[in-house]
Amino acid sequence: MDGTDLLAERFEAHRRHLRAVAYRLLGSAGDADDAVQEAWLRASRAGADGVDNLGGWLTTIVARVSLNMLQSRRARREDPADLTPEVGTTAGPEQEAELADSVGVALLVVLETLTPAERLAFVLHDLFALPYEEIGPIVGRTPTAARQLASRARRRVRGATVAPDPVRQREVVAAFLAASRGGDFAALLALLDPEVVLRADAAAVASGATPEVRGAHAVAETFSGRARAARPALVDGLPGAAWLVGGEPRVVFRFTLAADPAGDRIVAVDLIADPEKLTLLSLTFLDELS
Incomplete structure (x- = not known):
């Protein structure tokens, strides 16, 4: 088995997770599958030599592809300077986990109110536990700025109108x-x-x-x-x-x-x-x- 075949086999082992990430970022099954396919093309071209955490590396690729798709599809403008400090975020780990579980069905429609960068920071951190140190480079921000993006998104999710029955x-x-x-x-x-x-x-x-x-x-x-x-x-x-x-x-x-x-x-x-x-x-x- 050559290197490409081995990478393909390992990629398939992560496909379900990668699709879940892309689906929650993009809100469309078709777009999610397109993002995963593009991630495979990028991964196969780059090769995984020297990659210690294959799952994290592939998740990062899918996230970057998804962010590009969101920005292209929605053409939302963002002001990089508009990064307000975290306020009112006193929830502990148990409450944060409860939030991630509670938004399951309503998540896709609530996320439509967020900018692409906010959406990515919130989903990757709160739903998939990716650290801000890894999220920052994906959205072109510092880890602190990525934390603020997720915090702002989190407040919007908490403040959203009650989910549809x-x-x-x-x-x-x-x-x-x-x-x-x-x-x-x-x-x-x-x-x-x-x-x-x-x-x-x-x-x-x-x-x-x-x-x-x-x-x-x-x-x-x-x-x-x-x-x-x-x-x-x-x-x-x-x-x-x-x-x-x-x-x-x-x-x-x-x-x-x-x-x-x-x-x-x-x-x-x-x-x-x-x-x-x-x-x-x-x-x-x-x-x-x-």
């Missing part, structure tokens, strides 16, 4: 699927955020899906009269649906709802059809729980 989220997705099957265009529009985006991965596109559709009217047109065979499900704990063939998922729909208490508007739908991606998803069918 998960029961209500399921009801919204169920209503959306019913409206889709029945071709109820008005009902679909009522459930969609005006700026909603529908994203499809490469496998779904190869089967005829449009790579990206934006706006409530366009997304409602895409779904109207369809989704007849889709079953409501939790996809990695988030509301969604799946289309099965022979008992196996062929297409998964992941829904992201607005980060407000009502949570009654869909802000994003990810269409996942790549077989490898599907094997990494955790699916719980809601019709089997009722």
Whole structure:
């Protein structure tokens, strides 16, 4: 086995962790897989000779790729001088761990309110325990500045409006699927955020899906009269649906709802059809729980 094959084998052992990091940074399964693939290309070109902590090294690569994707996708402007000192951060280790656990389902929508650097600092430190000494170089800041970024993000997460009711989220997705099957265009529009985006991965596109559709009217047109065979499900704990063939998922729909208490508007739908991606998803069918 040559060096590249050995690195590939070791990379695969870390793939699930790397995908989890990228997914929580990017909020999209498709983007997360793209980030992991780009990380592999960079790692294979660089080689791992002399790398003592392969997992940490790969995590750093994925984080840098994800940060570039966030900055490109969202084009957010940041003021490097606007780094206020830490205030009101008296939580101990147990409370910090509780915070990391509590934001699981709501995390993706809450993180949309953060700048890319804040998002990366918070996720890497609070959810994946990466030290600020390693986070700083990724975001181009000192460890102290990285700590301040995470602190500012943490305050925003704590101060965010109460997370949407998960029961209500399921009801919204169920209503959306019913409206889709029945071709109820008005009902679909009522459930969609005006700026909603529908994203499809490469496998779904190869089967005829449009790579990206934006706006409530366009997304409602895409779904109207369809989704007849889709079953409501939790996809990695988030509301969604799946289309099965022979008992196996062929297409998964992941829904992201607005980060407000009502949570009654869909802000994003990810269409996942790549077989490898599907094997990494955790699916719980809601019709089997009722």
